[in-house]
Amino acid sequence: MPGNAVVYLRVSTDEQAEKGLSLRAQEEAATEFAGRKGWPVAAVIRDEGVSGGKPLKKRPGLRQAIAALGPGDSLVVSKRDRIFRTDAWTGASIEREVTSRGARIVSAAGEGTEDDSPINVLMRRILDAFAEFELSKIRERTDGVLASKRSNGERCGQVPYGFRTTDDGVGLVVDPDEAAVVELTRSLRDDGLSLRAIAAELLAMGLKPKNGGEAWGVTTIRRLLSRSEPCPET
Incomplete structure (x- = not known):
């Protein structure tokens, strides 16, 4: 019997309107992939408005998804950066939480998650490093824009609803x-x-x-x- 799939979705505030990153698009990609593999979808769990740079303790959806995993199950995502876009240590700690339950993280996009062969492990590490780099660049650009706004006396941050x-x-x-x-x-x-x-x-x-x-x-x-x-x- 194949293990179950626990589908995890995540979108940050900035990504919600971007093409291909919506929760609906992620769910379709992940559930379709699980169906092709013959893995029953046991749960679909999401983190909304949550950055991939946050640690596990600040990711309630991800904690719930990991808790739902059993031996032989797969934590399925549309892309690996839905799990984390952070430093290597934090990413490794999240993976350890998953593997400690006898489960594994699998990306619908492949990304070296098919198995633990040396080439796939290397591919995962390279992709994780690029995800961390991309997040750092986003933060750098954001800090630069905010600094410029403050120096010009402009308002920073989103206008609250209401x-x-x-x-x-x-x-x-x-x-x-x-x-x-x-x-x-x-x-x-x-x-x-x-x-x-x-x-x-x-x-x-x-x-x-x-x-x-x-x-x-x-x-x-x-x-x-x-x-x-x-x-x-x-």
């Missing part, structure tokens, strides 16, 4: 329409809805996130609620 910038592009004022959505979110939470159920309800009402995303993420809903009161995990 607000809009003033005419000078620096200050913030309440956006009445978005503020109403925030209050609706709090009301739905008071009615006992889970974060994921709130996200689905907002989408069903035709309400979309600030930056044109396809759907509300659990992280975004939690952030809206936390502005007035702590939001418990679900």
Whole structure:
């Protein structure tokens, strides 16, 4: 009997609108791959709005996915950088957590995850190094842009949902329409809805996130609620 597949999806805030990186595209690639291998999909677990540079303790979805693995199972991703884009030590520690359960990380894109032959191990290490390099370059560019904005007196960071910038592009004022959505979110939470159920309800009402995303993420809903009161995990 083949082992099960636990599909893991991850998207960071910056990647959510990029082609080929959406959660839906990742899920289609990973589940199709598992189907070709004859691996039953035991679970599909995601981290939304989470950077691949974060350690395992700050990746609730990845922790859940690893916990769902048993001997002979595979943690299936659309690409290996969905698991980590960080330093070699952190990446190796995540892999050890997976292998300690008798499972392995498998990429639908191949990427040297087919087996542990010397050439495939080398390929994985090279790809991981490039993923770390790419993340470092992104951070470098971001720091440069923010420094330039600060020196010019410009606002840095995203405008929180429920607000809009003033005419000078620096200050913030309440956006009445978005503020109403925030209050609706709090009301739905008071009615006992889970974060994921709130996200689905907002989408069903035709309400979309600030930056044109396809759907509300659990992280975004939690952030809206936390502005007035702590939001418990679900």
